[in-house]
Amino acid sequence: MIRWTCVLGLAASLIVGCARESADELFSKGAAAAHKQATYPQAEVHLRKFLDFYPDDPRADLALHGLARVQLNRHKFDEAVGTYETLVRRFPESRYADQAQFMIGYAYDLQGKFEKAREAYQKVIDMFPKSELNDDATISIRNLGKSPEDWFPVDSTSAAGGN
DSSP states (O other): OHHHHHHHHHHHHHHHHHHSOOHHHHHHHHHHHTTSGGGHHHHHHHHHHHHHHOTTSTTHHHHHHHHHHHHHHTTOHHHHHHHHHHHHHHOTTSTTHHHHHHHHHHHHHHTTOHHHHHHHHHHHHHHOTTOTTHHHHHHHHHTTTSOGGGTSOOOHHHHTTOO
């Protein structure tokens, strides 16, 4: 009886293992689906499976970045923030880490959570001092709560012909 239990358990494991899509398949499907709004739901499914089954794959940071972008575009702000935070925490040296930290601020900014946005943008400056996004983070902090049209006021004297 014990032998059959082991054999059946092994057989079940083999079937489940064979049914699982490869890392390449899941990543490719998720990446392709992440480029079209109509296929965002599929992108989320494939990228989540990829991250669940292959959390240590060298592309995990890119998968997190893509998943968070899809979540943000679908207005799933809390999920997007959580995914971006995971990327920053797990892969602080990733080439996407500074972007992820910036996007945390952006997600909070979109929701009107200006203090959280300020903190997140400041972390870009503090955690990634050489990031190209430091100027953007500084400008974003300065303009929290303002419409983009008000970010760079037009100088009326120079617009009038330079008298």
